[in-house]
Amino acid sequence: MRVIRASAPGKIILFGEHFVVKGKPAIAVALSPRIHVLVREWDNDKLMVMSRDTGYRIVFEPDSLEVIESNGELLQLKKILEELKNKKTIKPAYIEITSEIPVAAGLGSSASLAVAFTAAYSKYIGLELSREEISRIAFEAEKIVHGKPSGIDNTIATFGGAILYEKGSFTRLRVGEIKDYFIIADTGVPRSTRKAVLQVLNLYEKYPEVLKHVYNAAEKIVREAEKALERADTVKIGELMNINHGLLSAIGVSGLELEQLVHIARRSGALGSKITGAGIGGSIIALASRDKVDRVYDALRRHAKRLIKASIDWEGVRIEEK
Amino acid sequence: MRVIRASAPGKIILFGEHFVVKGKPAIAVALSPRIHVLVREWDNDKLMVMSRDTGYRIVFEPDSLEVIESNGELLQLKKILEELKNKKTIKPAYIEITSEIPVAAGLGSSASLAVAFTAAYSKYIGLELSREEISRIAFEAEKIVHGKPSGIDNTIATFGGAILYEKGSFTRLRVGEIKDYFIIADTGVPRSTRKAVLQVLNLYEKYPEVLKHVYNAAEKIVREAEKALERADTVKIGELMNINHGLLSAIGVSGLELEQLVHIARRSGALGSKITGAGIGGSIIALASRDKVDRVYDALRRHAKRLIKASIDWEGVRIEEK
Numbered sequence: 001m002r003v004i005r006a007s008a009p010g011k012i013i014l015f016g017e018h019f020v021v022k023g024k025p026a027i028a029v030a031l032s033p034r035i036h037v038l039v040r041e042w043d044n045d046k047l048m049v050m051s052r053d054t055g056y057r058i059v060f061e062p063d064s065l066e067v068i069e070s071n072g073e074l075l076q077l078k079k080i081l082e083e084l085k086n087k088k089t090i091k092p093a094y095i096e097i098t099s100e101i102p103v104a105a106g107l108g109s110s111a112s113l114a115v116a117f118t119a120a121y122s123k124y125i126g127l128e129l130s131r132e133e134i135s136r137i138a139f140e141a142e143k144i145v146h147g148k149p150s151g152i153d154n155t156i157a158t159f160g161g162a163i164l165y166e167k168g169s170f171t172r173l174r175v176g177e178i179k180d181y182f183i184i185a186d187t188g189v190p191r192s193t194r195k196a197v198l199q200v201l202n203l204y205e206k207y208p209e210v211l212k213h214v215y216n217a218a219e220k221i222v223r224e225a226e227k228a229l230e231r232a233d234t235v236k237i238g239e240l241m242n243i244n245h246g247l248l249s250a251i252g253v254s255g256l257e258l259e260q261l262v263h264i265a266r267r268s269g270a271l272g273s274k275i276t277g278a279g280i281g282g283s284i285i286a287l288a289s290r291d292k293v294d295r296v297y298d299a300l301r302r303h304a305k306r307l308i309k310a311s312i313d314w315e316g317v318r319i320e321e322k
Numbered sequence: 323m324r325v326i327r328a329s330a331p332g333k334i335i336l337f338g339e340h341f342v343v344k345g346k347p348a349i350a351v352a353l354s355p356r357i358h359v360l361v362r363e364w365d366n367d368k369l370m371v372m373s374r375d376t377g378y379r380i381v382f383e384p385d386s387l388e389v390i391e392s393n394g395e396l397l398q399l400k401k402i403l404e405e406l407k408n409k410k411t412i413k414p415a416y417i418e419i420t421s422e423i424p425v426a427a428g429l430g431s432s433a434s435l436a437v438a439f440t441a442a443y444s445k446y447i448g449l450e451l452s453r454e455e456i457s458r459i460a461f462e463a464e465k466i467v468h469g470k471p472s473g474i475d476n477t478i479a480t481f482g483g484a485i486l487y488e489k490g491s492f493t494r495l496r497v498g499e500i501k502d503y504f505i506i507a508d509t510g511v512p513r514s515t516r517k518a519v520l521q522v523l524n525l526y527e528k529y530p531e532v533l534k535h536v537y538n539a540a541e542k543i544v545r546e547a548e549k550a551l552e553r554a555d556t557v558k559i560g561e562l563m564n565i566n567h568g569l570l571s572a573i574g575v576s577g578l579e580l581e582q583l584v585h586i587a588r589r590s591g592a593l594g595s596k597i598t599g600a601g602i603g604g605s606i607i608a609l610a611s612r613d614k615v616d617r618v619y620d621a622l623r624r625h626a627k628r629l630i631k632a633s634i635d636w637e638g639v640r641i642e643e644k
Contacts, residue, residue: 203561210546210565213539217572220532239525243532243572250539250568256589259581267578 001041005320006120007034009313010100010107011156012184012276012285014237015225015244016165018200018251019218020150025166027173027225028156030313031182033100035112037120042094047081049074049095049117054103062090076110076144080118083137088125095121102306106191106277107184110145111153114138119317131158134317160316162229164222176232178312180271181293182285187257188305189281196278200251211251218247238272238287245274253279260303261286268292268299323363327642328442329356331635332422332429333478334506334598334607336559337547337566338487340522340573341540342472347488349495349547350478352635353504355422357431359438361446364416369403371396371417371439376425384412398432398466402440405459410447417443424628428513428599429506432467433475436460441639453480456639482638484551486544498554500634502593503615504607509579510627511603518600522573533573540569560594560609567596575601582625583608590614590621 009030016026046068047060058077059069065081081090095117101109115138122129122137129137138154152165162173204211221244228236245262248254258275265273265286273286288296293309300307331352338348368390369382378395382388387403403412417439423431437460444451451459460476474487484495526533543566550558567584570576580597587595587608595608610618615631622629 203565206561207542207546207565210539210542210562213535213542214565214569217532217535217539220529220535224529224532239528240532242574243525243529243536246568246570246572246574246576247536248568249571250565252564252568254568254581254585256582256585259576259585260578263576263578263581 002124003322004039004120004124005036005322006116006123006317007036008112008115008119008157008317009034009160009315010109010112011153012107012182013152014162014276014285015222015240016218017277018197018248018253018279019215020165021197021201022204022215023167024215024219025164025222026152027162027164027222027229028152029162030156030160030316031107031310032313033107033308033310035097035099035101035109035116037113037116038096039120039124040094040096042092044094045092047090047093047095049077049097051097051099053097053099062092065090076114076141077117079141079144080114080121080137083140084118084122084125084127088127091125093121093124102186102308106282108153108157111138111142112157114141115154115157115317119319123319123321131317134158158317160313162312164226173226174230175312176230178232178234180234180287180289182287182310183265183293183297183300184276184283184285184308184310185261185265185300185304186283186306187261187281189255189257191278191281193278196253196280200253203252214247214250218244221247234271234287234289238270241272241274241285241287242266248275248279255280257281258284261300264299264303265296268296270296324446325644326361326442326446327358327644328438328445328639329358330434330437330441330479330639331356331482331637332431332434332632333475334429334504335474336484336607337544337562338540339599340519340570340575340601341537342487343519343523344526344537345489346537346541347486347544348474349484349486349544349551350474351484352478352482352638353429353632354635355429355630355632357419357421357423357434357438359435359442360418361442362416362418364414366416367414369412369414369417371399371419373419373421375419375421384414387412398436398463399439401463401466402436402443402459405462406440406444406447406449410449413447415443415446424508424630428604430475430479433460433464433471434479436463437476437479437639441641445641445643453639456480480639482635484634486548495548496552497634498552500551500554500556502556502609502611504609504632505587505615505619505622506598506605506607506630506632507583507587507622507626508605508628509583509603511577511579513600513603515600518575518602522575525574536569536572540566543569556593556609556611560592563594563596563607563609564588570597570601577602579603580606583622586621586625587618590618592618
């Protein structure tokens with residue numbers, strides 16, 4: 001029985017979230033937690049996908065791509081199968097998803113899934129896709145999930161490392177050998193990206209003369225961060241994270257629980273910490289040196305609903321055949 | 323027996339602290355809590371000043387202004403007496419200070435004391451000083467306390483209302499009829515203005531390209547706030563306080579306890595809230611409408627070391643003779 005495994009890393013927006021909406025640059029990095037997709041031949045004429053973590057299941061009729069069974073989740077995979085069907089025959093298979101990336105945490109889990117799924121299943125049916133093509137197909141699936149995704153998530157899940165996103169285009173960034181750790185700590189407070197984005201745009205409408213300068217500051221942070229990443233200067237990266245956090249507070253997306261985690265991280269020795277993602281609720285990211293990461297992790301543990309310790313992923317999508 | 327009473331209000335920096343160091347404007351408002359100075363004739367040939375709240379005491383020989391007894395406090399009053407001695411004979415008196423303004427809380431208590439003391443004692447010895455002259459003499463006393471004071475504190479304590487401070491000069495601002503309240507909540511965390519100012523200047527040295535824009539944003543906040551104060555638009559004043567707070571966070575003077583108070587205030591219904599003063603430790607200020615001020619006050623009470631509810635003072639220094 002053929003078995004194909006593929007996996008793709010999660011991502012985090014390190015600098016520039018929200019400001020990107022008004023054309024400012026952002027930096028995303030791939031993080032070590034991965035989503036794994038296993039594709040196995042089986043004695044059944046259906047194509048079944050199931051998630052071991054969530055229990056979600058979707059069953060397709062391979063010829064028609066008709067959904068025979070579903071609990072309303074994983075529907076974006078249909079889009080991927082449609083894209084692949086244009087190139088090759090869709091075959092029955094048993095597909096299992098396991099994830100180290102929590103969903104809805106701003107870690108790009110849906111894109112990681114789309115990338116890993118595309119990579120694994122395309123290989124299974126004998127398609128040799130370039131990374132660019134995997135990323136493009138995953139982007140189509142992301143549109144189903146997110147409406148108007150930026151393309152950051154699928155790009156970073158495919159290529160790994162760090163990318164600069166600016167006005168619709170991507171540049172892969174050179175990143176020095178960073179051996180420090182990121183900790184993502186979830187407040188447990190529900191977040192709504194859409195609500196947060198609209199709220200910020202409303203504030204911009206009301207105080208354009210003020211916010212214009214805040215956005216310019218955010219842009220300059222990204223320029224400084226590009227240099228700091230290349231030099232692996234994590235002291236500077238930390239300081240720039242702190243400044244960026246203040247700008248996110250200025251545009252109104254901070255909150256009590258977020259600030260508690262941000263400042264507990266700093267006080268326990270983090271090089272820097274900030275909201276990551278849309279804010280209001282959601283998560284913070286802290287950067288901690290190897291000798292302090294355990295202390296920061298322990299300090300956050302008492303207050304965070306969920307904690308992830310991660311390093312930068314340099315590899316992106318990975319495919320193995322057994 | 324002649325008795326003269328004078329009092330002067332406290333102040334708060336509403337917008338622009340820290341940014342003022344690099345030539346940006348700031349807005350200060352006079353707040354209702356006052357320092358009262360009572361001057362009474364007595365059958366003693368000395369001039370004694372005592373603070374009812376702190377127990378501090380200082381005794382002068384009127385002719386020479388020699389300090390006969392002191393516990394090291396209130397020494398700035400000697401400077402005021404020296405200034406007044408140039409104009410009129412210093413007479414014996416019993417002088418009592420009572421304060422509604424906590425010391426070292428960023429509320430300008432030393433300037434309020436200097437203004438009230440100058441007003442009361444000059445009146446007592448028969449000098450009719452203009453407000454400008456009272457403010458000038460208080461400024462001389464402030465130099466003893468603060469080294470290089472900006473002059474904001476003595477100006478606002480003398481004239482009341484709101485002032486714009488910019489590059490060394492003051493403009494009294496028109497302020498509409500604001501009936502909402504300010505709450506000043508003290509974290510209880512010690513603050514060092516000097517340390518905070520140096521830390522911010524170091525950050526500016528390191529990231530001038532980033533911070534330049536943050537400072538520009540702070541300037542624009544003051545411009546918007548001038549208009550909002552004139553229109554008594556406290557919704558806008560609150561929003562601008564929130565943005566300003568984020569900028570203070572960006573330049574590194576926030577902290578866990580400050581953020582807790584800032585966000586508890588907002589969550590309990592404040593129109594806006596921010597660090598006031600140097601930050602790191604110290605106090606926050608929240609603005610709350612009349613119908614919500616009790617709720618905000620109660621919410622803060624559980625977390626603040628000290629709370630003051632205040633309204634804007636329109637009067638400045640006040641002198642009464644009985």
